[in-house]
Amino acid sequence: MPSEDRIAQALEAISDTKDFFVSSVAMSAEEVRGVLERERGVNENPQVRLAHELGPFAAGRIDLERLAPVIGVNETLGEETRRKIQSAFEALMDLKKAGDEIFTAKVPLDGYLRGTVFAALGRVGVAFGAARSVEWALHDIAPPEGVEDALERFPPNLWNRAERGCSPPIVIEVEGQDLRAASLGELLEGSQKIVLVVNGPAAPAPLVRLITPGVTVIQTDDPTQLSALAASPGPGVAALMPEGAAKFTHVPGEGKGLNERLNVEYLPEKEPKRALGAISAFQQVEELRQLASMTASVEAMATMEVESGSGAPPMDEAGQLASWLIHQANFTGV
Amino acid sequence: MSSACSLLHLAEADDREFKMGDYEAAVARWCPGCGDHSVLTAVQRLLTEEQLKPEDTVFVSGIGCSSRFPHYMKTYGFHGTHGRALPISTGIKLNRPDLEVFAVMGDGDCVSIGAGHWVHAIRYNIDMVALLLDNNIYGLTKMQTSPTTPQGQKSNTQPQGSWLPPMNPLSVTLGVTNASFVAQTVEWVPSHLFATLKEAFHHKGFSFVRILQRCPAYLPKLFEDAITDPERIELLVHPDGVEAKDLEGVYKDRVYHDPTDIDAARRFAEDQSKVRIGVYFRDESRPRYEETRHLPTLTAEEKLSVLDQEFDRYAV
Amino acid sequence: METKLPIVGADASGGKGSPKGRQITQAKMSTVEIVSDPGEGAQKCAQIFGAISAKMGNGVWTVEIIPAEIQPPPRLPAGASGNRIRIGSVPVTNWGDRSKVVVALNDQVLLARHRLDALEDDAIVLIENMWKDHTDEDIRQQWVDAMEEVSDRNYRIIEIPMEEECLKIVDNPRRGKNMWVLGLLCYLYDRDLELAAAQIADTFRKKAQEITDRNVELLNAGFSWAAENLGFGFEVRPIGDDRPHVVMNGNEALAMGAVASGMDLAAMYPITPATSVSHHLGEEFLKFGGLLHQAEDEIAAAGVAIGASWSGKCAFTITSGPGLALKTEFIGLAIMTEIPLVVVDVQRGGPSTGLPTKVEQSDLLAALYGQPGDAPRVVIAPATIEECFYSMITARKIAEAFRTVVMVLSDANLATGVSPFPRPELDPSWVAAPPDLSPIPEGLRPYDWDPQTGLSRRFIPGSPGGMHTLTGLAHDEGSKVAYDSEINQRASAMRSRKLAVFQSTLKPPSVNGPEEGDMLVVGWGSTKGAIEEAVEEAREEGLSVSNLHLTFLSPLEPGLKEIFSRFKKVVTIEINYSDEPDDPYITPENRRLGQLAWLLRAHILVDVDCWTRVLGEPLRPGAILNAIREKMPEGGVS
Incomplete structure (x- = not known):
């Protein structure tokens, strides 16, 4: 399937998160418009503005010279402040109009995956930068250190906790040989969703290192499986892999135990023998074995559950592991 | 309406930590011994534990003793008209899904004058918490019969005793299409009250909690049996409901009830031989009105451009 | 009684333009109506005729003739359905007096109009003649009786074989006769046939192409028949206003105005004749990200609008008299608590169920004084369909600026009248921006009334530091319940003052x-x-x-x-x-x-x-x- 189609599928899969972000940009643009509307510019004629706001029904009926001083468009903003807010407004409007393009990026051949993701998030993160700029302008605060032009780029290292909870999803096109997934770990915070559309030959289980209890990790060649990524509230990464790679989903919301969270649909038997670009064969084999051992423990836990009966109240992960170990050691009934 | 968040709101660094006192407004002026006090404390504890931002939290009430509730919370409050807390809450949630909304109603408010709204709010299943503070009597207006007043109970409006059997708010709620969370608790067991409120708060949908409570002024003996005799109480326990492990020593009558079982829930609600507390029913898969109606937010410019296209259809 | 008209200079060519020898009456205004049993398409015919006339630059006012019953049997005066169209060489602002021309698809619907005194004494009646010689003796007798009843007027009755003519083209003339009649009217009023064909194509754009083709065929046939058999016509010149126009009814205009005002939430409960505003919004609002909430009752509709308004942008509710009565307590609450709210009342006849589909202006005092206690609010009344659009923009702004309820009084006349007005040039300033959620400065109170104007800043949930409980009880500047004897006097004065302030900004009427x-x-x-x-x-x-x-x-x-x-x-x-x-x-x-x-x-x-x-x-x-x-x-x- 051509990669444009797969990108479209990836965007479709994260469309709820994307729409939420776009709506938030629109809402914020409207809020900033509200600020500009309430805070009259020093040189602005309030009557002219009121005439616009009230529309033709008021024309000839309402005396704007009398109304203007009454309904409080008196506050003024300095020219400089107003200009800054206006620029932030325009930045938000530009993002709103930009369409899907701001949610996608491509890693150049032999390029650095993390760098591309970081830059792409920095570009769409201008939404946060613009909102911050309004705050700074209104309260006459200088932008904190490390911020150059918040309306040009505002990368994830500058986002606060609340912003990371509302982070924009991103779809990244990458060649299999450049898919060094571990580098993405630090970006998987808040509600960050990353979808990787992987082209060409790829390692069999490159995302396995990202499996940690709170992160959704999906490796698949079936775009419909991406819905689990969109549905999870926390951070997550999914890769639309070429054929032959392992297929699994790790969804934190499914339960506390690894056996509940992890579902391995396909585990390749053949271990890779050749390096892919800078990714050594050894590393690829490591990843695959890690997934295999996880699969084994999940299966064991499942067996244990059937044996112990399903009516008992569910146990936490430690409890499950302990009873599994006891089971393995044949200590049951002691 | 749209689902979106204000990026401006996020931009303000917020490292506040809220303590109980941050949610306390005026000193509550209910009668000493009134059950409303316990509910207020439990709710303030819930807000503290959940660290809800006071400015993003709204308490809506109608008219009655319990409807003074918002005045005692240091959050936003809407003390509206008799029986209409739910339409107001609906309007708030439709316009501002980002706010946490609690409706606090008395039995007159919810079960009598506002009964029509109650039934429909259950069906809308908007994500909010609705508390029915049920003391079986009108207190603010000094002892008139309410729909939940026990049969035979004398009052100022029915001095010969209430003519009819009381209405059962639980079985009514459980009978409404699209009910998604129904629980009952009592104000005199604070840990159960708190645990129930917490479950209600975390449920995605319209969480209806009936809280049985005493009115020391007009019906002081109402729940005396249940308070003094733990055997009158039966706990519905479940990991997806309230487990109430701390109460094992006091309340021996514990029934493991799976809250997805609506038939069992209805049987438990119907049977009045015990005061049965816990989560009767919960189902997060029920459609939520505000979710089904989400639409993308548009800017003014975009709206007008759509409107302009509309005018093309009417152009001559 | 004149039943046959001598054909004067009939033009058999069927071509466009004024045939020579035709008696042409020049008219500044001319009113024509089309009546039939429900389902015969008289309204569609009239709507297309109105649209063509507007496109040709005439002033137009179209109003529906609504049957008195929901599913009346055929050939019953109570079932008369159709439209009256008044066209003019000047803007047309109302439905006029009596009609000059009526096209009646049977004798009983003609009787309905006759009995309502809807027709001029010398009206031209173009009537389907199939009933006159009908096989059913009762029907023949009804025809005779009807002609007898209308004979006290000087109508010029022209019997027309509509059924017979339509059967040449279609099997079932009940479907299609309306387009044949349209052709006839196009001849009488010299309408542009190409424009008519285009309008037909637009009307049936969602149907199969054959339907459009057949309807255009019927149109042409009706036109040709008239050209051969009717030796008269009317000339109503265009106004000469080159501005682009839009044509719609008052309810559509209200709905569009609500959108333009930036209000995002409308709550309503179905009630005639206001409901069609929500029919329109139900479809349109989706495109704008707005929400039309059909509440469980009128009271809840007001409550939802108030809850929404309190927590953000001004919302609105739409109703008619009986619904307004039910919303009374809530409107009082909104005024008492100074929550902006727009209430649209599309008035009908009252009291009680009254005349649910008919016009009255009987809610004025209820709109002004419907609340117990002192409840000052703004009441405005658009006078035209165009004003229905623009009034919503002003209403929203005034409601928010003065923290008050603004009632917009329309009525069934505006709601059902269809008329063109200059296409609005949209202005983004009309669209409400989200309200101010910035932190509330220390010490500011939720009703810090300016002692001169009574105005104060709204505290909206989400604003840090603004936490308070709004209450319908009498309250002071801090929204605290009034225990002090002076507070209610002061608060009432402040709410009333806002009205005086607003009045001071109004210009004397011309x-x-x-x-x-x-x-x-x-x-x-x-x-x-x-x-x-x-x-x-x-x-x-x-x-x-x-x-x-x-x-x-x-x-x-x-x-x-x-x-x-x-x-x-x-x-x-x-x-x-x-x-x-x-x-x-x-x-x-x-x-x-x-x-x-x-x-x-x-x-x-x-x-x-x-x-x-x-x-x-x-x-x-x-x-x-x-x-x-x-x-x-x-x-x-x-």
């Missing part, structure tokens, strides 16, 4: 006609067009009469006393009930007046007379003219 004279006619709302037409006619007759039309009913527009003092007599003309001065038992002391008359007397201590009718129809300019003649003060005729 007088249509000479600034002084014998009589001043005062109206409000949808009657403007009919009143102005009548008053101008009266002046042509030499009467010294002017008129003034009020848009703001609360607060009342300023300067009225001074304006009234320049006229010997002031009379309101309204569609609500008032006692006739010469009726039994009626004295000047006990006479109950029209609602505006009552209001004006109370406010400005002037002896205002009134002429009002509750006939379940819009006022006819001719009837108003008669009233003016009767009400003229002694010696008023110059």
